Amino acid sequence: MSTIENYLAPSSIDDAAAALAAGSATIVAGGTDLMLQAGSGQKEYAPTLINIQKITEMRGVSLDGDTIRIGALTTITDLLTDEIIAEHLPVMATMADKFASDQIRNAGTVGGNICNASPAGDGIVPLLMYKAEAVLASKPNGSTETRKVPLDEFFTGPGKSVIQENELLIGVDIAVPPAGFVGGFGKFGPRPALEIAMAAVGLGGVVKDGVISDVRVAFGAVAPTPIRSAETEAALEGKKLDETTISAAGEIASSSISPITDIRASDWYRRHLIRVMTEEILNDVS
Amino acid sequence: MDQIVEKPDTLIGKPIPKPDAPDKVVGKTTYINDMVLPRMLIAKIKRTDRVHAKILSVDISAAEKVPGIVAIATAENSPKGLIGVLKDNPPLKGDKVRCIRDEIAGVAGETEEAVDEALKLIKVEYEDLPGVFDPEEALKDDAPLIHDDKPGNLSLTFDFEHGDISKAEKDSDIVLEEKYELHYVTHTCMGPGCVIADFDTHGKLTIYTQTQYPYNYKMDLAPALDISAGDIRVIQPPVGGAFGSKLDVYPFEPIAVYLAKKARRPVKLFFSREEEFIASPTRQPARVYIKQGAKKDGTITFRDVNVYLNNGGYTSWGATIPAVMMRTMTGHFRIPNVEFHSKAVYTNNPFAGSFRGYGNVQATYVTATLMDKMAEELGMDPIEFRLKNAQKPGERTPQNSLLKTAALADCIKIGAEKTNFLEKHAANVAAREKPGRIRQGIGIATSIHNAGGAKIHKSDGCGTILTMDDYGRATVITGASEIGQGIDAVITQLVSEELGIPTSDVIIANNDSAIGPWDVGVHASRTTFIAGNAARNAAVKAKQQILAAAARQSNVSIDKLDLRGGHVVQKDNGVSVTKLDRLLRQMHFAGDDAELVMVSEYYEPPSELEDKNHVGDISAAYSHGAYITELEIDTLTGGVKLHKMTCVQDVGKVINKLGIEGQMEGGIAQGIGYGLSEELIIEEGIVKNPNFRDYKVVTAPEMPEIECHFIEDDEETGPFGAKGISELPCIIPGASIANAVYNAIGVRFDNPPITPEKIVRALHGDKIEAAE
Structure with a gap:
């Protein structure tokens, strides 16, 4: 285990960005992934540990015009009770209700779930469906600046993303979904609680007169990163949600992915689950 | 005036909270893992990363130089005594390693950080040897030999014969022949492995340990140390679970003693959770070949059982589980002709130990699912077939267990009645033919276990x-x-x-x-x-x-x-x-x-040791149980939801209502895990899921409603009529679930755990072939 030489607990984004500008830092928020990874040797601490939990401006959900900001420090538990989430992004609450256990939901944050970049990160799947953008802050030249990265361009591999060493994820921005937007989240693991997904689906669109449009489909645990499925979206866009469309979409969903076989599930079973859950959500929203 | 003291209600059968x-x-409890002694050092183990290899050299020179390191024990500088039931396990390995948990060195230091640093600096050179991981493969002539003095990789064997099975087979109207693969599970004690060793100035050892076997522990530990068993004092602080896993002495215990001796200071050695998964025992995985015959009228004619136990690299108490397995195979239901043969075979897998149920979890999974299948083949209902073959009070089993009370038939009848079993069972079978995503299932399993001690030592x-x-x-x-x-x-x-x-x-x-x-x-x-x-x-x-x-x-x-x-x-x-x-x-x-x-x-209980042919009434009493599971299966995802487990068990007499319910519920949680979700995945000797994320213990939301019916038949030799009850709750659920799964979807599983993926594969097998 590498040694932590400095511990910082900044109380503003500005201070945190300044600390990151010096390089070689590990950021800790809820710690529910980091502590385990550091403990098992999977991840080494950088010399500076920055605890961002005191940056209160990064916690909570806010609505500004047509844009919803979910602060990176918003906990998974917060998603279950937040009114903006309930009104505009209810699939985030559905996801939160299937996320790990109460203890982990209380500590774990939306930002941490994104930055951990797990292929099976539950929180990422509905965020992809909602076309969230990651908001990254840095302080390269003495002043704090931010950039936005659409979440479907954010992940580059298991545990990897485009986030730079000097950047801090301060939240995600989501455009308020259009009127008539309905969605769902499905996750399967053998246990109802404390479970890592064998496969997960986030699917939504505007359903009007039985026809679905503005379709967004995201999958978790079936590729090196959580993904959007353009093929499945295309198969649904503008279609009447009847049995034929739903079944065809399920078929395309399962054949459009190439999941791995590991100790948790086989490639075949993951595809099967994606098909079952895709069809299940489509039946629910139709 | 005279003081009158009213006669109080009896305490027997009342719910008495555990004093601890x-x-x-x-x-407030100070578990062993929390204990700190003055001047105590922290110790950990350097383990191998090979499954079968010659050790060419062990270099501790860099590790010794780490500031804060006080003692390093290796095979070279430590006592040479052996541990294990067959004394085949050197606590520190000097010549070769035989499984992934093998111990190369113990390191004691002032801080955990210093110890971790030193562990990284120990250099070991190996020459890899071919490994063998399957018990039947390991028995072959050309298999790699794991212990030079164990030809054929054979550890312990058990053989029992009664009657004439070949004649009985000829006389049978129906014979079923099955093969089962029973998997690895582990105890998942909340308190990981831990020991503290401390010598006094007279050279006498005090050892703080998690053992559940304190007096024989001295006898088992002493050969590995250069001291007499009489000079060992065993202290048992509160522990976070044992479930059979603390019946053996394991290498980490003598290693802590070697370090305490070298350092002349108390040494505490403990496991991480990952290490607990890798280096603590497992239930003995078993491959079971079984043949059972019956007459048309449902009378069982014979059983023929051959078991291969995957012993792993060393022999622990786990290799003796056939002693218990056999009692169920030969004596659960009236089996007039029976043969049982088992071989525990060395492989390069982690070695198995004893675990609540002691072979009977495996035996019950096999016998109870086979009974179910045979009933169906005979065209009898599952209750009728079992009742037909249930022993009556006073009968003896082929191994001479005297079933004084024999409540088996009562357990079955009460269970069937309380759950409306036959009606539901038939309805579920009929529903299989109709469309529908969710299927309901009900299943029964029964077993027997010793309930008045077990005379496996000269004194019980x-x-x-x-x-x-x-x-x-x-x-x-x-x-x-x-x-x-x-x-x-x-x-x-x-x-x-x-x-x-x-x-x-x-x-x-x-x-x-x-x-x-x-x-x-x-x-x-x-x-x-x-x-x-x-x-x-x-x-x-x-x-x-x-x-x-x-x-x-x-x-x-x-x-x-x-x-x-x-x-x-x-x-x-x-x-x-x-x-x-x-x-x-x-x-x-x-x-x-x-x-x-x-x-x-x-x-000393009124029981007898087995003779060399495994005949003997080893327990003062025996207990039966019948557990009925009601569940539903999502045929699309394979998800299983347990509704209810109705448990009828002959307990002699309830002493502590709270205690017995706690024992039942805890055992059932372990039994459900065995049947549905728990599996230590070991590939080519390597543990693939040494963590609670991927080793799926049952959590609270999956627990079904549990309804217990205790048959209190007042065992004459028990305290206030009580019998021992604690293992059956862990033994029966897996098999009961398997039979309920069959009732729901018409598929039998000979390879627990019955995971959602196995269920989906069984139901949609044709689609898999097309896809793969």
Whole structure:
């Protein structure tokens, strides 16, 4: 285990960005992934540990015009009770209700779930469906600046993303979904609680007169990163949600992915689950 | 005026909270993992990363230089004694490694950080050897030899024959032949492995350990050390679970002792959770070939059983589980002709140990699912077929177990009645033909287990000393260990009942081998029965001594006196003769006639050792259970949801209502895990899921409603009629679930756990072939 030489607990984004500008830092928020990874040797601490939990401006959900900001420090538990989430992004609450256990939901944050970049990160799947953008802050030249990265361009591999060493994820921005937007989240693991997904689906669109449009489909645990499925979206866009469309979409969903076989599930079973859950959500929203 | 003491309600059968529970709940209990001794060092183990290899060199020179490192033990600089049931396991490996958990060195230092650093700097050179991981492969002539002195990689074998199976097969109208693959599971104790070793200046060892077997532990540990068993004092601090995993001595324990000796300081060695998964024992995985025959009328004609146990690299108590497995294979239901053969075979897998159920979990999965299948093949219902073959009271099994009460038929009948079994069973079968995503299932499984101790050693006894102080408190010094199973509560209750004192006035002392008299340990569902009898008998003796003194003092005849509510009373009218504490002081301070109430009891149950042919009535009593599972299956995802488990068990007599329910629920959770979700995945000797994320123990939301019906048939030799109950709850659920799964979807699984993916593959097998 590498040694932590400095511990910082900044109380503003500005201070945190300044600390990151010096390089070689590990950021800790809820710690529910980091502590385990550091403990098992999977991840080494950088010399500076920055605890961002005191940056209160990064916690909570806010609505500004047509844009919803979910602060990176918003906990998974917060998603279950937040009114903006309930009104505009209810699939985030559905996801939160299937996320790990109460203890982990209380500590774990939306930002941490994104930055951990797990292929099976539950929180990422509905965020992809909602076309969230990651908001990254840095302080390269003495002043704090931010950039936005659409979440479907954010992940580059298991545990990897485009986030730079000097950047801090301060939240995600989501455009308020259009009127008539309905969605769902499905996750399967053998246990109802404390479970890592064998496969997960986030699917939504505007359903009007039985026809679905503005379709967004995201999958978790079936590729090196959580993904959007353009093929499945295309198969649904503008279609009447009847049995034929739903079944065809399920078929395309399962054949459009190439999941791995590991100790948790086989490639075949993951595809099967994606098909079952895709069809299940489509039946629910139709 | 005379004080009248009303006769209180009996405590037997009442819910008595475990005396250790409040401290555990508020976090006050000092578990062994929390203990700190003055000047204590921290120690860990350098393990191999190979499954089978010659050790060419071990270089500790860089590790020794790490600041804060005090001692490093290797095979070269440590005693050469061996541990294990066959004495085949050197605690530190010097010549070769045989499985992934093998120990190369122990390192003790001032801090955990220093120890971690030193572990990284130990360099080991190996020459890899070919590995073998399957027991039948390992038996082949050309298989790699794991121990030079164990030809054919053969560890322990068990063989039993009764009657004539080949004739019986010819006489059978139906014969079923099946193969089962029973998997690896592990105990997942909440408290990971931990030991503290400390020598005094006379060279005597005090060892703080999680053992559930404190007196034999000395005998098993001593050969690995250069000291006599008599110079070992075993202290048992509170532990976070054992479930059979602490029956053996494991290498980490002598390694801590070597380090304490070298460092001349106390040494605490402990496991991480990952290490607990990799380096603590597993249940013995078994490949079982079984043939069973029956007549058209449903009479079983024979069983023929061949078992291959994957022993792993070394032989622990786990290799002796066929002794128990066999009792079920040969004696559960009336089996007139039977053969049982088992071979425990060395492989390069982690080695298996003992685990609650001790082979009977495997035996019951096999026999109970086969019984179900045979009933269907015979066109009989699952209840009728079982009742047809259930033994009657007084029958003996082929191995000579005397089924005095034999409540098997009652268990089955009550279970079937309480659950409306036959109607639901038939309805579920009919529903399989109709469309629908969710299928309902109901299944029954039964088993038998020893319930009056198990004489596997020359004595199955328990020693107890009971003393009373000047204030009317009773101290019970018992050999029986409390490892969380609840014996302290049971003994408290039994003694309190006999002596007519409140439960809060009973003190239990049972964690120090220098004080407690001998006991054979916590195993075989034996402590309530054996230690309970010992404690009760001691209390009866104390009572006699007290009443004799009271009789002398009061001139009331002893047979007219009783103890009640802290008084000596006249039995018929409750009139107090004297207060108990006052009498005790008068007895104590009586000059030349002084006497202290201080009695002892060594209880040996009326059971017998097996002869060399495995025949012998090893337990004073046996218990049956019938567990019925109701569940539903999502045929698209394979998800299984348990609705209810109805458990009918013959318990002799309920002593502690809370304790027995706790034992049932805990065992059932383990049994469900065995059937549905738990599997230690081992590929080519490597543990692939050493964590709670991927090793799926059952969590609270998956627990079904549990309804227990206890048959209380008052076992004549048990304390207040009680039998041991603790293993059946873990033994039966897996098989019961498997039969309910079959009822729901018409598929049998010979390879638990029955995971959602296995279910989906079985139901949609054709699509898999098309896809792959």
